[in-house]
Amino acid sequence: MKHVISPLDLTVEEIDRLLALADDIIDHPQAYAHKCAGKKLATLFFEPSTRTRLSFEAAMLELGGSVLGFSSASSSSATKGESVADTVRIVGNYADVIAMRHPKEGAAGVGALFAKCPIINAGDGGHQHPTQTLTDLLTIHRHKGRLNGLTLCLCGDLKFGRTVHSLVRAMMRYQDVRFILVSPDELRMPTYILDELDAGGFAYEETDSLEKGLAQADVLYMTRVQQERFANREDYLRLRDSYILDGEKMKLAPAEMIVLHPLPRVNEIAPEVDDDPRALYFEQALCGKYIRMALILTLLEQAGGFEKPCAAQICTREKTALPARVLEVLQGADPAGVQLPERIVNAVCCKNPHCITTTEQGLAQVFTLADADKGTYRCLYCEHEYQA
Amino acid sequence: MKHVISPLDLTVEEIDRLLALADDIIDHPQAYAHKCAGKKLATLFFEPSTRTRLSFEAAMLELGGSVLGFSSASSSSATKGESVADTVRIVGNYADVIAMRHPKEGAAGVGALFAKCPIINAGDGGHQHPTQTLTDLLTIHRHKGRLNGLTLCLCGDLKFGRTVHSLVRAMMRYQDVRFILVSPDELRMPTYILDELDAGGFAYEETDSLEKGLAQADVLYMTRVQQERFANREDYLRLRDSYILDGEKMKLAPAEMIVLHPLPRVNEIAPEVDDDPRALYFEQALCGKYIRMALILTLLEQAGGFEKPCAAQICTREKTALPARVLEVLQGADPAGVQLPERIVNAVCCKNPHCITTTEQGLAQVFTLADADKGTYRCLYCEHEYQA
Amino acid sequence: MKHVISPLDLTVEEIDRLLALADDIIDHPQAYAHKCAGKKLATLFFEPSTRTRLSFEAAMLELGGSVLGFSSASSSSATKGESVADTVRIVGNYADVIAMRHPKEGAAGVGALFAKCPIINAGDGGHQHPTQTLTDLLTIHRHKGRLNGLTLCLCGDLKFGRTVHSLVRAMMRYQDVRFILVSPDELRMPTYILDELDAGGFAYEETDSLEKGLAQADVLYMTRVQQERFANREDYLRLRDSYILDGEKMKLAPAEMIVLHPLPRVNEIAPEVDDDPRALYFEQALCGKYIRMALILTLLEQAGGFEKPCAAQICTREKTALPARVLEVLQGADPAGVQLPERIVNAVCCKNPHCITTTEQGLAQVFTLADADKGTYRCLYCEHEYQA
CATH class of the missing domain: 3.40.50.1370 (Aspartate/ornithine carbamoyltransferase)
Structure with a gap:
């Protein structure tokens, strides 16, 4: 560490x-x-x-x-x-x-x-x-006494919500954890996370009803539904209120459920909830x-072992030679029988417009083999999959 | 406290x-x-x-x-x-x-x-x-040895000057304090503060002459006259110099007078005054x-007693019912014989465009009865009087 | 001090x-x-x-x-x-x-x-x-064990580079120091610094070849060549690479040479140089x-002696009377036989658009006699020569 x-x-x-x-x-x-x-x-x-x-x-x-x-x-x-x-x-x-x-x-x-x-x-x-995820884990652990055997209800923007994705992945390392995923259809949890849940054998259900979701939850994790995620304002206004936690909805929640939120909130938790003893988002902070x-x-x-930072191992002048067969795999061809390099350096660029490589000078472009069977690579920095 | x-x-x-x-x-x-x-x-x-x-x-x-x-x-x-x-x-x-x-x-x-x-x-x-006012009081007290029995000359923008209003009100709690109010006509002390002075039986005089004002002062409190307060630039340029304290004007001041300024100054005190031993604005800082x-x-x-902040007493869902007779009083009718509520919650909004209620989400609109005889209410937060 | x-x-x-x-x-x-x-x-x-x-x-x-x-x-x-x-x-x-x-x-x-x-x-x-110059001197002294008898190669923008000018002047106080000045023609060291080098009897040479310059250097001091210094982009692009230090050029440098840079760098030192033991710019920080x-x-x-800051000696109301003969000298006439004042206060203004006098209120305009033989004056603050 x-x-x-x-x-x-x-x-x-x-x-x-x-x-x-x-x-x-x-x-x-x-x-x-x-x-x-x-x-x-x-x-x-x-x-x-x-x-x-x-x-x-x-x-x-x-x-x-x-x-x-x-x-x-x-x-x-x-x-x-x-x-x-x-x-x-x-x-x-x-x-x-x-x-x-x-x-x-x-x-x-x-x-x-x-x-x-x-x-x-x-x-x-x-x-x-990561420190948000650790914060979430500490708050849950202190109030539930455990991280195993919990039902987490995650509500709001499950598509773009970074904290929600991290929390799900962190909780997947514990036993008997169930997930209830509450979101409008536009903002459902990405398929690759659902795939991970399936692969790990975790029980989960998706719903667009917060009332239904919180009825069974040990932990309710609220996030913001941002207007700019919707194609038009009408959809946003129609859906918004369903994902606002208020005093009425809290009446439907278990007495021992705890409410978390990464903050800042804008209006997704009504102020009257703040005085509910189950509201733990300020204690979470x-x-x-x-x-x-x-x-x-x-x-x-x-601390130690910093004498030679690992950057020394990445030569910015290095360039991986890409044989035609490897190039084809990068463009989507079947990887069967192709000898794929573990690492591709300075031969292709990351296409993620938010990747640090788009602004950082003098940084080698590095992709590592993510899945040899599928022939997929990931950017070393932003971890986005390489796209042809 | x-x-x-x-x-x-x-x-x-x-x-x-x-x-x-x-x-x-x-x-x-x-x-x-x-x-x-x-x-x-x-x-x-x-x-x-x-x-x-x-x-x-x-x-x-x-x-x-x-x-x-x-x-x-x-x-x-x-x-x-x-x-x-x-x-x-x-x-x-x-x-x-x-x-x-x-x-x-x-x-x-x-x-x-x-x-x-x-x-x-x-x-x-x-x-x-408040800490500016406390600063002013400490500086005056240390150099005059008392807060009672002083003549304060306040100069500059007395209309909008927050520090001047606070200082006058703070000094009104002491005995035998006199005020000399020096300003251009456009920037005179507001009537409601003059009314408070009258009600408290304090001697004061208004003048547009700084020379005249400082001649009798124990304390000269300078503030800035900002160009944007004037309807036209000519008025500003004509009047500005009258309210600049310089070496010549200091010759007219008592030997024991002290000069204060909340700072930052722009040009309302000439640099040559800085070396005058009566200039205390840097020591004031x-x-x-x-x-x-x-x-x-x-x-x-x-510190203590913070377990239950008072906000818990203000229910954002509460709404004061306003009978027709109370509404009429709010619109200016005679309050005689009307049973006015002590507090009006979420029924009317503060009209002060600078009030925190114009930007703060989830905050109850609260007005408290200021003067039952006049039927006036004040915003709990910005203290502006309710306007129909 | x-x-x-x-x-x-x-x-x-x-x-x-x-x-x-x-x-x-x-x-x-x-x-x-x-x-x-x-x-x-x-x-x-x-x-x-x-x-x-x-x-x-x-x-x-x-x-x-x-x-x-x-x-x-x-x-x-x-x-x-x-x-x-x-x-x-x-x-x-x-x-x-x-x-x-x-x-x-x-x-x-x-x-x-x-x-x-x-x-x-x-x-x-x-x-x-000054603390940049002191930093440079400490880094050189720690790695060379002396400040006398060194050959400094300065590379890049020698015309506008503040740190380079300061370093040259600081090093001119030591013995047997040689300077190699590497820059494109547009960005050569200013004449007045070369004059100082001549007057001090220091050996120096100017060149546009970094390869040639670093071959003889004890210390290589790199600075940035900014595009905006060039009249057109073509010139910049043509010249830029000559002044980029990379692994190839480092092969030509003495084994004991050290590389300094005031930082931040943009691209004037290639990342591969960072791992060279002679690269000391991070240790310089x-x-x-x-x-x-x-x-x-x-x-x-x-610390002491601050009771009466020297500003008290500059009266903002003071104004030096300038006889016609002195005015002529200020406009370029021969100063021979003219009695020039040691100091001119509030009579003429500094023409340097970057001088603090252009923005600072209430500051006396002060020029001090720089060279009585030439009849030149310098601004007390920015040290620019007075220009008629």
Whole structure:
């Protein structure tokens, strides 16, 4: 555990240890109040996020450390065209651990390739936001006493919701977890996640009724339904109210159910729900501070092995030769009998317009073999599948 | 004293104690250097203000505490539409006390309704800026040795000047205070403040001559005359120089008079005045740091009773029924014989375009009975009178 | 050494002591970890610069002090028209030392006139950036063991490059230093610097070949060649590659040569050079932290004598009478036999559009006699020669 870029970078055992450490910090805050004295956290926020940034900063301060950084790209040298790789190498001279948020997918992964200190991904576009997932797990675990055997009802934008995808994948590592997926038809959970649920043998059901979904839930996870996701305003207005949690709907929910939300909310949870004891989204933000304390502490205690960042293994001058047969597979041909390289470097470009490779200078284009049977490759940074 | 939203939230005794504490901090800074160790101040500045923010931050640092926050809305989640109520609830998980500046009137009051930690209003639009008033009182008290028996000459924009209105009202709680009100005709002190002076039996005079005004003053309080307040540029240019304090005018002032200014100044005090020993506006900024130390310390020592923020008492679903007779009173009819409700909830809206209710989601519209004899109501947040 | 505005404000002995102190800090960081406990650094960045700001902040934190400030003008009161002089006087109440970056030339010098605490110039437009020069000197000294007897190859934009001009002038105070000046014809080193080299008896050569230049160098100092410096894009594209340092060119360089760059780079050093042990630009950023620690520590230990800032000596009402003969000299006439005043106040204006006098209110226009034989004057702030 050198860097934390994706929630799945952590094993179940590592997550268990983080949750236990967070619990111990909550119970004995004084014992941790000076653990990071003399250490510095850099918060590199290339796009603003109050909650995430302040939660990291509060975490470091409560460990006795100090904080420096920037809160938006406009107050950083990114406006001068500096690459993420250079920023991270320089800031590694000034800080002991870096929390980084960036609008491009894969940005934190690029940081991890070049950094001489631990990098925590604090959100890279629509890609990953592991400390949110850890926050969700801690909140659930503290209130349910377990992560196995739970029924999670996920509601809202299940198509584009990064936090929801991460949470589902994180929970799929536990036993007897059931999912109820509540969304309008336009915003259903992507097929590739449903495929993963099927492959793992997890029970799930899809519905467009929040009332129906929450009736059976241990955990209700709300997310926002954004107007811009709909083709026309009429559809949005018609559907919106169905996905607003209010006092009436809470009457239908189990007495022990807990309500989570990654925040910020706009109007998807009515204010009257805030005073319901089952509404835990503000306490969830508090859990976010404690799990970040646990994570910073763990990374700093384990820090080491940064002498030779892995970027040294990627030669920007290297170029994988692509025989005609491999090119055909990349264009969709049957891979049977073709010897596919494990890695393709600087031969094809990532087509994802939000990938960090579209803006980062001097970065090798790298794809790794994702599925030899299907002949699919994934971008090393944003993890999007290669498209011909 | 849980929160400080308006200077009048504090009793005269509480102000006395704050001034005495600030004096003691000035005399014995080392005794206070670790008083807030392990505590955190959040500076939530939804609009920028160098002096106010840095003065709060310096105050907390000199108490041994630490600071987090943001310095403009563009680097906060407010750009994602998060409400003040939610921001304050979340940040209450990360900090022990919040200093908040917001462009909307009543914003800090909304914060106080929802926060689980003390809120200090660091300026809410044209509404209140209590720590500026406390700064003014401390500076005057330290240099005059008293707040009773003083003649204050207030000069400049007395119509829109928030700091001037607050200072007058704060000084009206002391004995034998006289006011000389120097302004162009366009920018005279509002009638409702003159009415308060009359009602309190305070001597005051209005004049358009700064020379005449300062000749009798113990304290000269300068403010800026902004061009945009005038209907045409000619009037502005004609009048402007009369309200610029320069070396010549200082020759007419008493030897013991002190000059204050809330800063920033643009050109209303000529640079040559800066070296006059009576010019105290930079020392005033220093007093601002010490009174904020006293305030933070006092609020943190008293902090408690935040388990159930008062917002819980305002049901956003509640709606006051307004009988026809009450509606008529709201529209200007004689209130005689009408049973007026103490509070009107979600029945009428605040018409002040700068009120926080114009932007804050999920906030109940609340008016409280201001004057039963006149049948007037005030907005709970921005304190503007209800207008039909 | 009250303030550090220009690298030449420091004597060679003062620089020697700073370098020795930085070396000692590097060797014994723990001995310095609490040296500035209770002290505060204000970072006033009127324009953004991640590296410089974070390096100052890390420096102060590693000395046990704390930091406040702003990272761009948009989050400061400069947007309200506050002068640098007022900002610095106010912030002097909140901090013990100020690091200031400003887009206008001479801004830090104006700060130093008014401040009651030490000011460090962290870059004032195209004028000076002394901590960058000190960083360069520390990096060279640590890796070469000396500053005398070195051959420096400077490459790129030598015409507009502020850091290059400062470094040349700083190195001209040492013995047996040779300069190789590599640039396209459009961006050659300005004549006045070549004149200084000639006057000092320094060996130098100009060339447009980086290959040729680096073959003899002890130190290669790279800078960026910006497209906007060229009259047309063709010239830029044609020349650009000649000034990009890559793996091929590094093969021609001496084994002991070191490569420096003030950063951020855009594409003038190819990524493959980063792994070359001679590439020291990231370590240079680390040296930047240590030299700033040495500088902050030294300034705070020596701090004193700020009771009466020198601005008091410049009367904004003063106006130098200019006899016809002096006016003629200002317009280019022969100064022979004319009694020229040492200082001209408020009689003529600085014509440099980037001078702080173009924006700062209430600042006296001051020119000092630069060369009595030639009859030339220099602006006190931006040091540009007066032009009729």
